[in-house]
Amino acid sequence: MKNRRITKYISALLVVIGFTACDDELDLRPISQETVDNAYATGTQLEAALTGVYESFQSNDYYVWDKILFEDVRSDNYYAGGDNPEVFQIDNIDISPTNGRVFNAWSSIYNAISKANLVIEKAPMIQEEITEEQRDQYTGQALFLRAYHYYNLVKLWGGVPLITETIKSVDPSEVRIPRSSEADVYAQIIEDLEMALELLPHSYGNDASVNKARATKGAAHALLAKVNAQKPNPDYAAVLEHANAVINSPAGYSLLDNYDNLFDGNHQNNSESILEIQYLGGDEGTWGPQMHLPPSISGDTWRKFVTPSKDLVEAFDEEGDEVRKNATMVFEEVPWIDEYWGNAVNSEVPFAYKWRNAGGWASSDNDYLLRLADIILMKAEALNELSKIQEAAAQVNIIRDRADLEPLGDAATTSTQTLRDAILKERRLELAQEAQRWSDLVRYDVVVETMNSVDDIDLRTGEIVNYNMSETDILLPIPQNEINRNPALTQNPGY
Template identity: 30%
Template sequence: MKKIVLFLIMVAALSMVSCNKEEILDQPLRGQETLDDFFSTAENAERFVNGIYRKVNGESWWQVNFQRQINEMATDDNWAGNTRQPRPDITGISQYNVFAGSRYFVLFWESHYIGITRANISLDRIPGVDIDKDKKERLLAEAKFLRAFFYFDLVRNFGGVPLVTSYNEILQPTINDKERSSVEEVYAFIEQDLVEAINDLPLKSEYAAADLGRVTKGAARSLLAKVYLYQEKWPEAQAMAKVVMDSGEYSLEPDFADLYKVGNAHGVESIFAIEFINNPTFSEVGGQFSITNGSRGDRGWGWGSPTSDLENAFLSEGDNIRLRSTIIKHGEPVFGDPDVTEFDGKPDENKSGRTNRKYYTPVADRPEPYARGQIPGQYMHIRLADVILFHAEAAYFNGDETSARNSLKLVRDRVQLDTNMSLSGAALRDAIWKERRLELALEQHRLYDIRRQKINGVPRIASILGPNGSFVKYNTEESTDPFETTNLLEPQNSGILFDPNIHTLWPIPPDEIQLSRGKITQNPGY
């Protein structure tokens, strides 16, 4: 069994699983027979589950990953960045001048529901396959985890979404009668899938090296802790995160710089990650971020440029260890790459002259051709430091400030930062939230964090963006950054159009509303 990487897995039965529901309804019988034939062997059952993993990051860069990258651009951590190529479909989202029908929302939605459909097919069909009992239970548990993962991504972006829990629902005309379930119903379904999956998943240490990347018990527990956190179920989130921390399965990388180091896929801190490889025989088997995030002066596209506001957050903590492994700055050496002593951040074509170091590929590790979809490495959806900070936050809100401080200290110790162990109240809360920003910067968590974190019931994003937001005021009234204040091809007041009554969710793709004959309703303001 090869590692779960983004190689091309040809699954014949999926040829009839189209994004177009009308096409599916045209040929239900033939599709049913194809599945009967396909799920006739244990090997095919595993191949089919492997095919679900392809949807975790999308089967091409623009299906899922670029929307995640645009989400980062819609925060105080990133500019859209690329000022050479006007792209209103990208900058419109990042600057909150949102077009509801953007292809990025459409593709994100469709890709996730195709993943859900593949999971549903697996859950419907694998019980009838002649296969070893333990392996069958594991494959079913993997499918449940992945289905929960897709629904969690959807509910965080769009709010309540239609729940499709069986492939048979798609084969029936009633699919067009589906309505949006409530946020609470979606979360309850996610919790159920994860709770059921945990018992039948192996520990990371129980997998052979060749199978690293498959879903583990620790991944399911970590995602469940995160789901609890998003619902403000503080006692449950604290307890579940602690189970992962105490499991002995994971540890913090001793050197923060090694987290995204090429060759360190599925390292000691990684809980759920997708590994990328270089194989010119196939397309889209490698990573994309080194190119899409990369500087236009370094064979990249220049999207998603770190802000000076983010850099200042590191500097205010004296956090040079994480800063040098997070942000590359024009004219400076690239930390960890002896081949680049003066980085070309192309500030005349890039809003901030800065580039994401986490997804940067050192010159010596670059394949030829150095092209999107062929870059080795990994993307970690969940890692231990993230879970430790779940624990700190949940413990704080659960009234256990001692545990919150201890977890905060664990993360800061790695990067040689002192922790004020007398912190309490709002100061402790803010320190935990700031630590999440610094530790997880540019890893596609920021938008979700500032949407869900609340002060007196108001999402933090409303105090950061909008006409009176701290990020907007910094850029328009305070900043003297030599790159950002001179390249005004991306407006300095990015984020000023944010409206808390609209933009804490993205719009439902209008095509989905039309296909449902209006039974699926649009989010307010769109």
């Protein structure tokens, strides 16, 4: 376990209650009511508990790193790189229920949800050192965070146990909770976000490092746009409504003129950012960049993880997209053999480049959870599905113009299907390495077709890699540890 004080959120408040975050596994043991009542009796203590919910973004491997594995490495965007057998499983779409990365994601996300549940439960009871406005804001933030975490769970596993209260019993009948349906999980997410919208402000003042670090109305609208598109029965009218609310928000979100500035480490908490994970470096830094940056930047020479794929590089090159390609990856000769890029030492290999400052395993590079370009493309998607093709193309062209690309041609706008294909490609080029690709492929119902069409060649054998993907590979397996502990859980088909 590792204590961290997230000072960009709420300075020094963790010290008040000695808040310690441990995300190794989902702990369903009840906390005694007396302990809970004593620990959370004032507004200051509630605020510290809320800080603990945000701290879950920094303290567990899923949000630091594994989300890239499950969204970008599992897709056609990146290869595993490195030397980890569990990551190779993800890259090969051959994932075991005993895979440790799968268990880590499940348990750490649920631990974050349990922290959010505590804030939501305790907020109405606290009367000391708190105003009604503060109570509303704390509750709204916790509701947003619970929704955000459940959104990731339902995308990864489909229906999952819905736990919306703190665990207060050791009775197996109460703690062994079965899976809810996928539809019910999405309904809970939308309910939480709609409640959060009523409670959250557009901003918390003039400090961008606060406004981009905490949930706001803009963040809730942005997530609602994505949720309403991703759920099994998409509501594109709702997607359009919430995307427009972000684009026209009083918070004043706007695209940066220079795409590269989004990732250079000098423009964090910028106007395009809606919500981002805050890292300060040192004890409050992120180890993620050290995992993938090239030797010339990272200062070490071991084989790095998350290598851009040939398919992704070809997608940039076919579009003539030098702006986003150069911001997304950097090429360098390496002292190791790469099975896709060079079966000899000193081959030139691309490296993931959107986190650029290694910081000796303690980088201060922030990480976007939500940004405006994503939402503009969600608006384009909604308009297209609502048969407003030219309006949709205009939104895509806003994104293309920033990348110095020509507007979409006639071939892309002849039908809903041709524009759908163009939007999916635009999202790939715009959002590579931002944990979006797998979800996009699933939402567009092309993930099996796409992965089985990839023609990667393993240079060690000269043979084409066969991903042999089927529909049952879309969702991850429920971790075997959880099934062993909770007999009420059922496994996903195919595992």
